[in-house]
Amino acid sequence: MKRTLVGPLLGIALLALAAVTAGADELTANSILAAQQSGAPADGIITMVNNPANTIAITVSDLVTLRNAGVPESVIAAIWARIPAPAPAPGLVQPDDTRLVDIVRLIKSGMSESIIAEQVKQSGQAYNLSVNDLLYLKQNGAQESTIAALMATGAGATAVPAAAPSELVFGDLVFVKSGFWNKNRHGSLLMSGDTLTWKDGADPKENFTFQTTGLEKVWLTCEARSSGNFCYQINFKIVKGDRYRFRDSGRDSGSNAAVLKVMEALRTYFPRLTFGTPSVDD
Numbered sequence: 512m513k514r515t516l517v518g519p520l521l522g523i524a525l526l527a528l529a530a531v532t533a534g535a536d537e538l539t540a541n542s543i544l545a546a547q548q549s550g551a552p553a554d555g556i557i558t559m560v561n562n563p564a565n566t567i568a569i570t571v572s573d574l575v576t577l578r579n580a581g582v583p584e585s586v587i588a589a590i591w592a593r594i595p596a597p598a599p600a601p602g603l604v605q606p607d608d609t610r611l612v613d614i615v616r617l618i619k620s621g622m623s624e625s626i627i628a629e630q631v632k633q634s635g636q637a638y639n640l641s642v643n644d645l646l647y648l649k650q651n652g653a654q655e656s657t658i659a660a661l662m663a664t665g666a667g668a669t670a671v672p673a674a675a676p677s678e679l680v681f682g683d684l685v686f687v688k689s690g691f692w693n694k695n696r697h698g699s700l701l702m703s704g705d706t707l708t709w710k711d712g713a714d715p716k717e718n719f720t721f722q723t724t725g726l727e728k729v730w731l732t733c734e735a736r737s738s739g740n741f742c743y744q745i746n747f748k749i750v751k752g753d754r755y756r757f758r759d760s761g762r763d764s765g766s767n768a769a770v771l772k773v774m775e776a777l778r779t780y781f782p783r784l785t786f787g788t789p790s791v792d793d
Contacts, residue, residue, distance in 0.1 A: 537565070537566045537567075537568045538559065538560065538565050538566065538567050538568060538569065539568045539569060539573075540569050540573040540576060540577055543556065543560075543569070543577060543582060543586070543590070544577065544580055544582070546559070547580070547581070547582050547586075553583045553585055553586050556586050556589075557585060557586055557589045560586065560589045560590055560593060561589060561593075567590060567593045567594060569590055569594065570594075571594065571642055571645045571646055571649060572642045574587055574590065574591065574594075574645060575640070575641070575642055575645070577590075578662060584659050584662050584663050585659070587658075587659070587662060588655040588656070588658060588659035588662075589655070591649075591655050591658050591659075592654075592655040594649070603647075603650065604643055604646045604647045604650060605643065605647065605740070605789055606641075606643055606644045606647040606648075606789075607641045607643045607644055607786050607787065607789075608638060608639075608640070608641070608644050608778070608786070609731055609733070609740060609742050609771075609774075609789055610636070610638070610775075611638075611644055611647060611648060611661075612740055614627065614631070614648070614653070614657065614661075615647070615648070615651040615653070617630075618651060618652055618653055618657070619651070619652070624653075624654040624656045624657050625656060627656075627657050627660075628656045628657050628659070628660035629660075631657065631660040631661055631664065632660055632663075632664075636664065636775070636779075637664045637778065637779060637782065638661045638662070638664050639778070639782050640661060640662060641786075645658075648661075674780075675702075675704045675705055675780050675781070676702055676703070676704075676776075676780060677703065677704070678701065678702070678703045679701070679702040679703075679776060680699055680700075680701050680702075680710075681699060681700045681701075681702070681769060681772055681773045681776070682699040682769065683699075683759065683760045683761060683766075683768075683769040684697075684698060684699060684700055684757045684758065684759065684760060684769055684770070684773075685697055685698075685757065685758040685759075685760050686698060686709055686711070686717075686755070686756070686757055687744070687756040687757065687758050695758075696711050696712070696713070696714075696717055697711075697712040697713070697760060698710050698711045698712040698713075698717075699712070700757060700773060702776060702780075705722055705723040705724055705781070706720055706721075706722055706723075707720065707721055707722070707723065707747075708720040709755075709757075721747070721749060721753075721755065723777075723781050723784065725749055725750050725751070726747055726748070726749060726750070726784055726785075727748045727749060727750045727785065728747075728748045728785045728786075728787045729745065729746065729747055729748075729774075729777060729784055729785070729786050729787065730745075730746050730786065730787030730789060730790060731744065731745055731746070731770070731774060731789040731790075732744035732745075732746060732756075732789065732790050733789045733790070740789065741765075741767060742767055742770060742771065742774075742789055743758060743759045743762040743767045743770060744756055744757065744758040744759065744762075744770060745757050745770050745773050745774055746790075757770070757773070758770070
């Protein structure tokens with residue numbers, strides 16, 4: 512029975528690949544998906560992508576679609592290598608994931624791409640790249656090996672999110688209150704399951720909780736510095752309209768570790784949250 516099935520299936524896959532490669536010289540996201548869904552091997556699709564006779568009509572946003580549809584990272588990396596860098600815009604694209612700023616700093620330092628890719632793999636961090644992230648990396652000269660390494664970490668994180676922690680405490684934070692007469696409060700943020708609780712450092716009456724399931728958006732507030740963006744505040748917008756802002760208490764001394772730890776935990780345990788582009792104001 513296996514012999515009678517393998518032949519036709521392989522034939523269908525090869526016919527799909529041949530139709531894409533021989534009948535057209537322009538490769539689109541749909542043609543890549545058609546080959547993938549018909550069972551064409553990744554190596555065959557890569558050969559098709561690398562064929563200089565074929566043109567690539569695929570955008571950076573298409574790469575996100577292809578990746579979410581299950582196209583292998585090796586195929587996406589091959590397509591990435593053939594997509595021309597976008598023309599410089601009046602304002603440079605900023606990444607949604609601010610950790611990529613450090614990746615770009617390594618790239619611009621002249622460090623080998625293979626070393627950077629290995630560092631990404633060994634870091635244990637998950638990257639779920641957005642369109643902005645991909646554009647930012649492309650504009651800053653990231654090569655396919657680095658992109659493939661970053662996307663590989665995100666693929667695993669998206670498929671099986673880490674279990675929410677029973678309890679994590681993030682200290683050295685300041686709750687920024689609105690209004691001229693309202694005093695900012697020092698304290699800590701407690702993450703327990705999908706609940707976030709503000710623990711005031713002086714008055715328990717100031718404590719409050721909110722749920723990750725009720726969040727509309729999470730983003731960082733940064734300021735431009737010579738060394739790159741310095742992100743010192745994390746913002747939460749609640750679906751019902753409220754907004755909570757927590758600033759790193761070490762901002763004035765040049766520290767933002769507390770805020771970055773909160774953001775890293777949210778990306779790790781709640782990767783399906785909407786993470787907005789960093790802002791340059793409150």
